[in-house]
Amino acid sequence: MKVIVPPLKSQGIKTKFVPWIFELVKTINPKGKWIEPFLGTGVVAFNSGFPKAILNDVNPHIITFYKGILDGTITPQIVKKFLEEEGKKLSRANENGYEYYKIVRTRFNKNHSPLDFLFLSRTGFNGMMRFSQKGDWNIPFCKKPNRFAPAYVTKITNQVRKIQSVLKRDWVFHNTGFEKIIPMATKDDILYCDPPYFGRYVDYYNGWTEKDEELLYALLASTPAKFILSTWHHNNYRENDMIKKFWNKFTIITKDHFYHSGGKIENRNSIVEALVFNFDAESMAKHNHSVMPKIINNQLNIFMPGEDSFIKQRPLVSR
Ligand SMILES: C[S@@+](CC[C@H](N)C(=O)[O-])C[C@H]1O[C@@H](n2cnc3c(N)ncnc32)[C@H](O)[C@@H]1O
Numbered sequence: 423m424k425v426i427v428p429p430l431k432s433q434g435i436k437t438k439f440v441p442w443i444f445e446l447v448k449t450i451n452p453k454g455k456w457i458e459p460f461l462g463t464g465v466v467a468f469n470s471g472f473p474k475a476i477l478n479d480v481n482p483h484i485i486t487f488y489k490g491i492l493d494g495t496i497t498p499q500i501v502k503k504f505l506e507e508e509g510k511k512l513s514r515a516n517e518n519g520y521e522y523y524k525i526v527r528t529r530f531n532k533n534h535s536p537l538d539f540l541f542l543s544r545t546g547f548n549g550m551m552r553f554s555q556k557g558d559w560n561i562p563f564c565k566k567p568n569r570f571a572p573a574y575v576t577k578i579t580n581q582v583r584k585i586q587s588v589l590k591r592d593w594v595f596h597n598t599g600f601e602k603i604i605p606m607a608t609k610d611d612i613l614y615c616d617p618p619y620f621g622r623y624v625d626y627y628n629g630w631t632e633k634d635e636e637l638l639y640a641l642l643a644s645t646p647a648k649f650i651l652s653t654w655h656h657n658n659y660r661e662n663d664m665i666k667k668f669w670n671k672f673t674i675i676t677k678d679h680f681y682h683s684g685g686k687i688e689n690r691n692s693i694v695e696a697l698v699f700n701f702d703a704e705s706m707a708k709h710n711h712s713v714m715p716k717i718i719n720n721q722l723n724i725f726m727p728g729e730d731s732f733i734k735q736r737p738l739v740s741r
Contacts, residue, residue, distance in 0.1 A: 423469075426588060429501075429540060429581040430463045430487065431549030433623070436616060436652065439695065440469045442677060443650065447612060449703040450648055454610030457647070459600035460617050464488060467614075468588050478596040478603045481553075481627040485597040487536040491586050492593065496536060498583040502575060504537045505544075509570025512545070519567030531558040544578060545569050553626035560625070601637055607647035615642065616652040620664050632664075639668040648701050655696040662696075669698045675708050 423441045436443070443466060456472035461479040479485055490496035508526065515522035523545055530538035543551060546561035554560040596603060600617065607613050617638060618630035642649045653669065654662050655676045665674070679695045 425465070426468045426584050427581060428463045428465050428468055428585055429578050430484065430543045430551070431546075432463050432543075432551035433549070434616070434618075435463045435465055435549075437465050438679065439652070439677070440466060443614065443652075443697065444469065446650060446675070446697060446699065446703055446706055447614075449705055450612070450701055452610060452612040452648060454608060454612070454647070457603065457607050457611050457613045459603040459613070459615055461485070461488075462616060464585070466616065467593075468585055470614075471588075473590055473592055475590070475593040476596065476603060476606055477593060478598060478600065479627075480597070480599055482597045483534060483536065483539045485595050486534070487539055488585070488589070489595050490536050491582060492589045492595070496582070498579045498586065501537070501540065501582045502579040505541070505570050505575045505578060508541055509568075509575060512569060513567050515567065518565060519569070520563050520565070523563040527559050540578070544574075555626060557626045601641060604638075604641040604645060607645050607649075609646040611647040613642070613645060613647050613649040614652075615649060619654050620662065622654070632667075635664050635668060642700070645700075649699060651698040653696050653698060655694040657691070657693045665696070665698075669696075672698045672700050673703065674698050675703075675706055 423444065425437055425440045427437060447470075454474070456467060456470045456475040457477075458467045458475070459478045461467060461477045461484060464477070464484070467475060467477050477485075477488070487496065508522075512519045512522045515525075526538050526541050526545075529535070530542055542559050542561070543549070545564050545566070546559075547564050550561050552560045600615070604613060604615075615638065617634070618624070618628040620630055620632065620635050624630065638651075642651065651669065651672075653664065655665060655674070656662060674696050676694050676696045678692055680692050
């Protein structure tokens with residue numbers, strides 16, 4: 423599967439998991455709408471190909487940006503011209519470009535322009551998206567004054583063009599809490615939920631408490647639709663308690679994910695990602711992560727090296 427990559431970046435982007443998610447979606451082939459209450463960069467929705475969709479995020483900047491592409495106020499030509507002009511100013515600015523980064527950041531924090539949002543998303547450190555407690559852009563500069571070299575501007579412009587071509591007339595955007603979106607789902611729809619991960623990173627638009635997880639669970643447990651939830655299962659140090667508390671009664675499949683925080687080899691971390699869902703998908707590999715699965719009493723038990731605990735799951739057979 424050739425994955426369509428969106429122009430916005432964030433640390434939580436699911437690009438690597440898109441083929442896995444759609445392998446699962448294909449097992450049920452839903453006839454209704456694609457509903458995504460936690461859109462983020464949109465990478466999953468933009469690869470969904472559904473004629474009808476409801477796309478939501480509590481972060482207004484994301485929604486304004488994609489609505490702009492849908493209604494034609496943001497086009498590839500506008501983006502190209504903007505990035506070329508702003509890129510020149512960045513490359514000529516003092517402090518190795520940082521002076522101009524600060525100007526755009528201040529401007530965005532006042533006027534919330536979607537083009538400035540794109541600029542910051544592509545010049546922020548490590549493609550991260552984070553907002554302060556006041557709701558201001560809160561990512562340091564990537565320290566590359568020549569960030570918007572012609573090839574990079576072309577790449578972003580092409581990403582905008584691609585999104586323009588996959589956005590459908592019947593895709594509806596919302597900017598509200600997930601609790602208002604999930605009840606819109608009917609039995610033929612598919613809900614894909616990728617909420618902030620409990621116990622992990624928090625910012626202005628990504629506060630996530632156990633109460634939120636409980637509400638999400640209550641809404642998904644009672645939806646007539648099919649749902650898929652992305653969450654984390656465990657890492658080298660601990661399990662995600664929310665799995666045992668809420669999600670164990672559904673089917674869970676997992677996959678290893680390696681990520682780098684910084685360039686050093688010692689900063690290479692792994693996390694086992696999970697998809698939780700409320701339907702049967704016999705053809706899916708249940709586990710592909712490196713921990714050896716053992717089948718005991720018809721239950722899959724994963725022994726965590728260095729720990730004496732087992733993570734129990736529904737009966738599963740690994741491939
Ligand atoms: C993990 S990210 C989603 C990442 C996305 N799947 C991607 O690949 O880019 C979670 C998203 O949920 C949004 N969010 C956080 N709390 C929310 C809430 N209560 N209701 C709706 N959206 C929320 C955040 O703004 C963020 O964009």
